[in-house]
Amino acid sequence: MTEQTPREQMEYDVVIVGAGPSGLSAAIRLKQLDPDLSVVLLEKGSEVGAHILSGAVLDPAGLNALIPDWKEKGAPLNTPVTEDHFFVLTPAGQTMLPSWPVPKLMDNHGNYVVSMGNVCRWLATQAEELGVEIFPGMSCSELVYGENGEVRGVVAGEFGKNADGTPGPSYEPGMELLGKYVMLAEGVRGSLSKQVMEKFDLRKGYGPQKYGLGMKEIWEIDPAKHKPGRIWHTMGWPLGKNAGGGSFIYHAENNQVFIGLVVHLNYENPHLYPYQEFQRFKHHPMVAELLKGGKRVAYGARAISEGGYQSLPKMVFPGGALLGCSAGMVNVPRIKGNHNAMLSGKAAAEAAHAAIKAGRQSDELSDYEQSVRKGPIGQDLWKVRNVKPIWSHLGLYASMALGGLDMWTNSLFNFSFFGTMKHHQTDAADTKPARDFAPIDYPKPDGVLSFDRLTNVAFSFTNHEESQPAHLKLKDPAIPIAVNLPKYAEPAQRYCPAGVYEVVSEAGRDPRFVINFQNCVHCKTCDIKDPSQNIDWTTPQGGDGPNYPNM
Structure with a gap:
């Protein structure tokens, strides 16, 4: 922003960034505790739920704690789990594992197959009824610091920059929204969360975060094959020894199934193509038979925090806190984190309310840190920390x-x-040189069960204003061609599930690295997996990105 364009300021008691389950839960709990508190919630998606993607089988523990009468209030938890099966796949068959050796904590009965996008939309109505101010389409592009270096607020709603970053003719500088406390509930690898982790050294003494890439499609299938509440999880084929991960198939409402593959991003082989592994998975006989005669209606992808208990950073800093997946609270073997996200929002709200009531502001909410580590969230993650x-x-x-x-x-x-046990290094550092591995030959998508990336991205309903600066920034523009291409076969061409990155070779010219930021579904994989750590994911202008209907 130029010095000639000052920003207006608005003061609140609490500013929350991100209308996912943790941010919405924090907002609701704050207003439950004190209706007079001023609470604002800022969401970068065009509406609440537009950027929410999860499996999802929801453990209602978080919802039970936050809104005990959620059933009476019409929460969209309409499909209780009725069957729970686990398979190990081979290329042509499968083995269903018996349930008796599986620890009780893995049991999904009592949980619900849900669209977390729709759950968040419902939570937003509950928050607004309590008086929370919710502003969708408001990306938070900067942090605002106080005189002593504490976080005082965020800059939200900056629009109209030219592609080179200069103010355009319709430039709007955004506003500074200031609070006694700022809660970052951005989800995995949030851009502001990265900044506070670095500024306040929040990872000191804790392990590196580990990640997975989750890709999901919604299919409408033959009603005769639809079994509401049936859930399947698989391991083994197609990933085999190339990568860790597994699949999920959840039968939801309205003859729909949620089908997806999670690929752990600590894989070594830079030739691995996670999106193509997902498309290949659907050709397994068991899966192909289920989908036969059906149609895909939506697609999306996002990164998942997988480090668990050892990778939780310090979650408080002067003036605020990290909530939910901004810190990383997924229980990996259960493939669940939404309940912990909601519990973290509730705990952060209670700590902030107590601090404000005591006349404090802009300090560290140490009660929140202790509540996460010693309470239900920490207990949930501690039991599975070594898996x-x-x-x-x-x-x-x-x-x-x-x-x-x-x-x-x-x-x-x-x-x-x-x-x-410890995690040794980041997922980016796990990537090995391309010369150590043979390229992987993937079958061409058939357009019936499997699809090319750009066709599928259309089913994420993604849109970015093309005249704005690219929100995917290279720290050094030379590295993709000078380093990543010869050493790693430039894996950005493959690890991105939306076809954002290309190496373009033309006769008589040197190869070029092209960033098609308009395709970006905001999964953050590039920020995580780039072996040179040269890509910085930042927020585009508000409202841009995917527009998921009911992911």
């Missing part, structure tokens, strides 16, 4: 056997033979 490290270090089958044993001993005796 992901065992999987990363020893592979799938060791994870199934030793990880299962570890969950049993932790659940029954609060004891682990392994202590607390």
Whole structure:
């Protein structure tokens, strides 16, 4: 912003960034505790739910704690789990594992197949009824700091920049929204969350965060094959030894199934193509038979925090807190984090309310930190803390056997033979040179069960104003061609599930690295997996990005 364009300011008691389950829960709890508190919630999507993507089988523990009478109030939890099966796939078949060796914490009965986008839309109505001010289409592009370096607020609603970053003819500088506390509930790898983690060194003493890439499609299938509440999880094929991960198939309402594949981003082979692995998965005989005669109606992707207990950073800083997946609260073996996100929002709200009531502001909410680590969230993550490290270090089958044993001993005796295992390095650092691996030959999508990336991106209803600056920024524009291409075969061409990155080769010219930011579905994989850590994901102008209908 130029000095000639000052920003207006608005003061609130609490400013919340992100209308996902954690941010909405924080807003609701604050107004439950004190209706006179002024609370504003800023959402970068065009509407609440537009950028929400999750499996999802929801453990209602968070909702029970926040709104005990959610059933009477019409929460969209309409499909209780009725069947829960786990398969190990081979290329042509599958083995269903018995349920008796599985720890009780893995049981999904009592949970619900939901669209978290619709759950968040419902939570937004509850928040607004309590007096929360919700502003969708308001990207938060900067943090505002106070005189002593504390976080005082955010800049939201900056529009109209030219492609080169200069103010255009319709430029709007945005507003500074200031609060006694600022809660960052941006989801995985949030741009402001990254900044406060670096500024306040919040990862000091804690392990690196680990991630997965989750890709999801919604299909309408033959009613004769639809079993509301049936859930399947699979491991093994197609990933095999190339990467960790697994699939989910959830039967939701209205003859729809939610189908997806999660690929752990610590894979070594830069030739791996996660999106094509997902498309190949749908050709497994078991899956193909389910989808036969159906049609895909939506597609999306997002990163998932997988580090667990060991990777939780310090979650408070002067003036605010990290909520939900901004910190990383997913229980990996359960494939669930929404309940913990909601519980974190509730805990942060209670800590902020107590602080404001005591006359405090802009300090560290240490009560929130303790509540997360010692309360239900910490207990949930502690019991499964070794499953992901065992999987990363020893592979799938060791994870199934030793990880299962570890969950049993932790659940029954609060004891682990392994202590607390560590994550060694970031997912970017796990990437090995391309020369160490053979390229992977993927089948061409058939347009019936499998689709090319650009065709599928159209089903995410993604849109970005093309005249704005690219929100995907290269720290050094030379690195993709000079370093990543010769050393890693430039994996951005493959790890992006939306076809944002291309290496274009033309006769008589040097290769060029092209960023098609208009395709971006805001999954953040590039920010995580780029082996040179050269890509910085920032927020585009408000309202841009995917417009998921009911992910």
